[in-house]
Amino acid sequence: MPVARPESSDSRVIAHVDMDCFYVQVEQRKQPSLRGQPTAVVQYNSWKGGGLIAVSYEARKYGVKRSMRGDEAKQVCPEIQLVQVPVNRGKADLTVYRNAGSEVVSILARKGRCERASIDEVYLDLTEAAEKMLAETPPESLEAINEEAVKSHVLGLEVVDGVDTRENVKRWLVRPDADRRDKLLACGSLLVADLRLQVLQETQFTCSAGVAHNKMLAKLVSGMNKPAQQTVVPFSSVKKLLETLPIKKMKQLGGKLGTSLQTNLGVETVGDLLQFPEEKLQELFGINTGTWLWNIARGINGEDVEGRLLPKSHGAGKTFPGPRALKTISAVEQWLNELCEELSERLQSDLEKNKRIAHTLTLHSSAYKLNDTDSHKKFPSKSCSLRYGTSKLQEDALILFQAGLREYLGSYKLKTSGSQHDGWRITGLSVSASKIVAIPSGTRSIFNYFHSQNQTCSSVEESNGRDVQNAAPLFLSGIETNSGVHSTRPEVESSDKEDKSVHALKSYDLEENETQVLRDKYTSVTRSPVHKWSEQDGFAQETVTSSSIGTHSCSIVNRPESRKELSGEHLVHVTSKEQKISSSKEKVTPSILKFFQSRTSCTALKREEGNPDLEANASSASVNTCFEALKQNESPVKNGSQTDTLRFDQDGLRRNCWSYKIDEIEHSILNELPLEIQEEFNAWLRPQKRPNTMKKGSSIVHYFSPLKEK
């Protein structure tokens, strides 16, 4: 679970941008006559008209819903235009939507760190841009305000009668006496309005956005006013916003965890969560999830916007429902071949365009057994090191499948007839490529070198007369020629781990009596109705465009450490993720300590207690009087008492442990620190995830199937 940092120090400007019924828009751009008409995108149509995966707002007025069938949609809206998702190799092909998503991302990434959250959603960290704007061209100085920004919905904005809403919003945007944080949000709103306009101009797509101090809030409100509008959450309106918000509306709480909160704790709204002490939530749900929940209840969420424009994995899959379930190995093989073809194409494209290489191939399947009562056993997923080239993928995928099937059938298969199509049916197949790493730029020369050489170790196969790239895998395996050092085939040990069969389905459960006690103890009785929540659009997918070279590489070995060996001058660049991990893990941030130690005046700042909620105790500290360094980590202060204290909980750090009341560090001060130190400081503000200390069999949280009974 994500971990939060103290809110009051969080004056970031975060936006969540969500495309409006994205697939529909893509189709409408292709076919402009569909504009303004009730339209839906449907995949396949032979069975009940196919399944809807995106619905235009015109169609929604008729009650057309995502995941209705085409036929149902026609019933409620006979006029509806149904557009089919392209089909290739017998399966839905989402390439056009992925590419359209990439167009959008490249525009949205212009003003700050950008994270592609799905095919049609991104998060933006606009903090720096907003600060810059505030410093150089603050809204109050502007002669004209972006019309789009003026149309923003500002949550909690008091209505002045006699003043129309737009004028009211405009006044909020340019208010000279506003809290700095609100000013930053105002700048963020202007920036986002700008970006949305650019997206529209350059792609013809509309989108909606949420602007707030963190990801969770931005995401929460981006869908509140759709389509083509934006919503801002001023700091001061967070509490009221969350108070009555149904718990299930929060990201991450839409599933079993949310259900558990409802049924086990009687928590229906985010506000209800405020009753529970942090320790209690930690006991119940584990240290990380517990802390996360406690923070979420208060509108606190320290998750970073990752700078990532590309997907971390690629997958191709298909389901075979009902009578279409696959009955023979040969049918499975054929479909695997199709899937691998698509996957291979996308991998080639990624390699060519993004210079990235995938390391792991995984096969997932779902199946059931005939005339077998315990037949809902899960088909095991299997993975192996990934070899480039369509037929390699196909070969390996089949082997993985067969390994999975043997395990799935277990001794069950030992019955009659060795003939194939027997007891089993395959209802789903998918292959995916993960552990994708960028080829460091320094490697390019090596890459090119091998590129020009005749391949040292490739077979010919389906290289289609085009280039074969060996350099990358070579790099990744650490300079060995990959001639045959490692087995390239998926090594499928048939270690039939027989029994362990049924992992009980997991969910959150509390003991009955404890549940009652908790409900009585913390849950109040009354609650009130809430806002109106518009639906979210779209589907989740990924990015990457297409094109292809026939790459065919030899064995690719997963050996991350080997890169270190090579890290001379060129190869220092690892993926940013890895850098982050390694640095936050083993680094003691000595430079920060040094910096503070060299500071002579560290004066304490006391903050008034008794404010358990969101009221900003904007402690006005100045540069010299801000940091207090305590020699020993005085009793770990916990969030429950509203004093956020940095603490190192890993032993190595215990000794020279300092505690800071980071709530009390004013933001502007951070700006005076050297950049490098600012970064480290920020890392502090986003505490690491703590190892889960919850014992597995703890009577408190244990997982089971929630909606099972009855």
Add this chain to the structure above:
DNA sequence: CATTATTATCTT
């Protein structure tokens, strides 16, 4: 066994 097809993250 008819919400499909993907993706991401966390736990074990």
Add this chain to the structure above:
DNA sequence: TAAGATAAT
């Protein structure tokens, strides 16, 4: 690390 579970769109 691999495999499973959960969640989202």
